[in-house]
């Protein structure tokens with residue numbers, strides 16, 4: 001993979017603020033940069049401000065304060081270059097239902113002034129598995145197909161950055177997988193990807209780095225592995241050789257639940273104990289251990305902890 005580390009960020013946002021006309025503060029002094037060449041996840045609960053941030057980059061929402069640069073181009077100073085550097089797939093499905101997918105892409109290429117010999121509409125339709133629908137009316141496409149057409153439409157001018165706002169909402173598992181394969185393929189070719197999603201598992205698998213936004217504020221921005229590592233609670237499931245009876249207590253146990261007669265689900269905090277100490281404590285409580293399963297914390301744990309703390 002190309003080493004992009006010495007280059008300026010793909011997207012550079014500083015002190016971005018958006019107050020809607022009704023006084024709603026959707027973005028509150030957000031500073032974040034997206035390194036080139038990465039798959040970057042923007043996560044947050046409903047209403048956190050993710051779409052507002054993307055719509056500011058798309059030029060659909062006017063910011064109240066701060067600056068944003070796309071591929072080095074300030075969106076106020078160089079709006080045209082900024083726009084040409086980014087392809088955005090919004091949550092809403094926007095295209096004329098009376099055009100065919102092929103016409104939709106050709107029109108979009110015309111809009112961006114892509115010369116005929118550099119257009120690749122059929123190639124893009126093939127990439128999103130819509131080549132057999134090239135000449136069907138777009139209104140006859142299923143929801144998932146329309147969404148994939150939106151992705152192809154965002155790529156007609158070959159931007160170095162692709163932004164996907166909830167791209168898999170309402171898309172079934174198989175098509176979701178195909179969409180992600182395509183996103184990975186684009187990324188392998190050097191396209192920087194920014195995506196918002198509610199599917200934490202997906203973000204964890206796909207993203208190199210994740211930022212979390214809550215109530216318009218940035219509350220985390222870390223490499224995915226580091227973020228997942230922030231989950232403090234771990235679970236160890238211990239099966240013992242006899243019926244448990246009274247649930248044991250110990251300072252290293254955060255929470256203990258009984259499952260069946262002989263299995264204890266013990267939650268402990270990584271910063272206070274390790275699994276070995278927890279197991280030793282179970283033995284001190286007079287149980288002989290016959291089986292152990294541990295569960296690693298995942299992004300969902302971190303997300304819930306962080307958003308709860310920031311609420």
Ligand SMILES: Nc1ncnc2c1ncn2[C@@H]1O[C@H](COP(=O)(O)OP(=O)(O)OP(=O)(O)O)[C@@H](O)[C@H]1O
Nearest residue numbers: 020022024026044045046047048049050051052053
């Ligand atoms: N045009 C608008 N006028 C007033 N308030 C708005 C407008 N658009 C969005 N908001 C409010 O701004 C806040 C942020 O909304 P936004 O759509 O950016 O959140 P989001 O993180 O994308 O949420 P979701 O995941 O539900 O799409 C919300 O409280 C929303 O109600």
